[in-house]
Amino acid sequence: MSDLSDFSSTKGADSELQEFLMAEKQKAQFHAQIHEFNDFCWDKCVDKPGSKLDSRTETCMTNCVERFIDVSLLITNRFAQMLEKGGGMH
Numbered sequence: 001m002s003d004l005s006d007f008s009s010t011k012g013a014d015s016e017l018q019e020f021l022m023a024e025k026q027k028a029q030f031h032a033q034i035h036e037f038n039d040f041c042w043d044k045c046v047d048k049p050g051s052k053l054d055s056r057t058e059t060c061m062t063n064c065v066e067r068f069i070d071v072s073l074l075i076t077n078r079f080a081q082m083l084e085k086g087g088g089m090h
Helices: 002-045 057-089
Strands: none
Touching: 002 057
C-alpha cells in the first residue's frame, strides 16, 4: 500500500511543479514583453538621453506603449477568434 500512496503523492507534486513552471513561464513572457516595449519605444521616442524625460518624450513613450499594447491585444484576440472558428469546424 505504501507504494501506491508514494505514487499518488508524486503525481500531486508533479502537478504542483507543472503549475509552478507555467506561472514562471508566464512571468518570463510578461517581462520579455515589457523589455520589447522598452526597446521599441526607446528607439522611437528618445533622441538623446538626459537626466530626465521632457514632456514630448514622456508623451511619446506613453502613446507608444499604449499603441503597442493595443496591437498586441488585437492580434491575440484575432488569433483566439481564428482558433474558435477553426475548432468549431472539426
